[in-house]
Amino acid sequence: MNYFKSIIFLFLLISSCKTNEKQKIASPISKEASSDFIIAFGSCNNQTLPNLLWTEIEKNKPNVWIWGGDVIYTDTDDMVYMAENYLKQKNNEVYADFIKKVDVLATWDDHDYGLNDGGTEYPKKAEAQQLFLDFFDVPKNDNRRKQEGVYYSKDYTINKKIIKIILLDTRYFRTALTADDETEKRYKPNVYGEGTMLGEKQWKWIKNELQNSKASYNIIVSSIQFLSNEHGFESWGNMPHEVDKLITLLKSTNAKNTVILSGGRHISEISKSEIAELAYPLVDFTSSGLTHSYTDYKGEPNKYRLSNVVSKKSFGVLKFNFKTNVITMEIRGENNVIYETYTQNYK
Numbered sequence: 001m002n003y004f005k006s007i008i009f010l011f012l013l014i015s016s017c018k019t020n021e022k023q024k025i026a027s028p029i030s031k032e033a034s035s036d037f038i039i040a041f042g043s044c045n046n047q048t049l050p051n052l053l054w055t056e057i058e059k060n061k062p063n064v065w066i067w068g069g070d071v072i073y074t075d076t077d078d079m080v081y082m083a084e085n086y087l088k089q090k091n092n093e094v095y096a097d098f099i100k101k102v103d104v105l106a107t108w109d110d111h112d113y114g115l116n117d118g119g120t121e122y123p124k125k126a127e128a129q130q131l132f133l134d135f136f137d138v139p140k141n142d143n144r145r146k147q148e149g150v151y152y153s154k155d156y157t158i159n160k161k162i163i164k165i166i167l168l169d170t171r172y173f174r175t176a177l178t179a180d181d182e183t184e185k186r187y188k189p190n191v192y193g194e195g196t197m198l199g200e201k202q203w204k205w206i207k208n209e210l211q212n213s214k215a216s217y218n219i220i221v222s223s224i225q226f227l228s229n230e231h232g233f234e235s236w237g238n239m240p241h242e243v244d245k246l247i248t249l250l251k252s253t254n255a256k257n258t259v260i261l262s263g264g265r266h267i268s269e270i271s272k273s274e275i276a277e278l279a280y281p282l283v284d285f286t287s288s289g290l291t292h293s294y295t296d297y298k299g300e301p302n303k304y305r306l307s308n309v310v311s312k313k314s315f316g317v318l319k320f321n322f323k324t325n326v327i328t329m330e331i332r333g334e335n336n337v338i339y340e341t342y343t344q345n346y347k
């Protein structure tokens with residue numbers, strides 16, 4: 001009998017070990033006692049596709065949800081059609097319920113801006129900006145209603161520590177990219193010094209934001225990837241001088257612990273660069289898409305990549321621990337499955 005019991009015990013032990021193996025990617029969804037602040041973010045949300053992730057995102061109890069762009073898909077010059085598409089998303093019951101409970105910040109990418117891979121040449125950008133702000137119920141007297149572009153910043157103060165979130169507009173002012181006619185890639189880098197990613201005014205603004213930042217962490221949200229630059233799609237790498245300009249700004253302003261959040265690729269990955277004379281490693285956490293993804297992704301080079309590439313529907317979570325100065329970054333998906341976790345220590 002004892003022998004029989006031990007066999008059963010052994011069997012249960014082995015099967016529970018197996019379960020635990022799998023549970024490495026399962027879902028501790030309660031707010032960890034060690035998290036002082038939680039950001040959830042993502043991008044690429046087609047209003048006509050099932051929105052499966054909102055309830056899962058909410059379970060992570062984020063203090064803020066950040067849209068990294070492609071809030072809807074509406075490549076058009078027709079503002080009536082664009083407004084209808086926003087309404088479709090606004091009428092999504094699960095999303096409507098989600099935004100009642102979580103603070104929401106947003107920037108746009110090309111498909112909510114109105115033009116695939118579009119920049120400053122898009123003729124309806126001013127009108128599209130107002131529709132974007134309408135969708136987020138931004139008051140009529142808000143500065144974003146009067147300025148060109150949707151760039152914006154917000155400080156969160158938690159136990160006397162500040163987290164600053166800086167949302168960039170990489171569309172409104174962005175000048176032409178250079179098509180790559182020689183390889184299979186869509187774009188090649190512009191001649192060094194040619195073109196602007198943010199435009200003069202926005203560059204002045206971000207300099208000011210970083211210079212005056214009292215934050216322990218500065219989170220820069222860019223709809224397109226900052227570090228990964230070998231894939232040939234849109235990225236900051238299309239304008240190498242603009243990459244250098246932002247890095248120089250990060251160094252000269254002494255803004256503390258900057259993290260970049262990006263999207264637009266329909267894959268999720270975490271990249272990191274150790275930059276000389278920068279006091280911290282620069283992480284670029286890319287998260288997309290929410291309703292659809294690059295399912296036939298077969299690989300691409302990225303010398304900065306830390307994590308595996310996730311080509312399933314996903315969202316990103318950042319958990320801040322002020323005592324240890326650690327940010328835990330997670331790529332999560334349906335059923336809150338954790339695809340990737342990365343922990344970054346800061347000084």
Ligand SMILES: [Fe+2]
Pocket residue numbers: 043044045070111264265266289
């Ligand atoms: Fe997208």
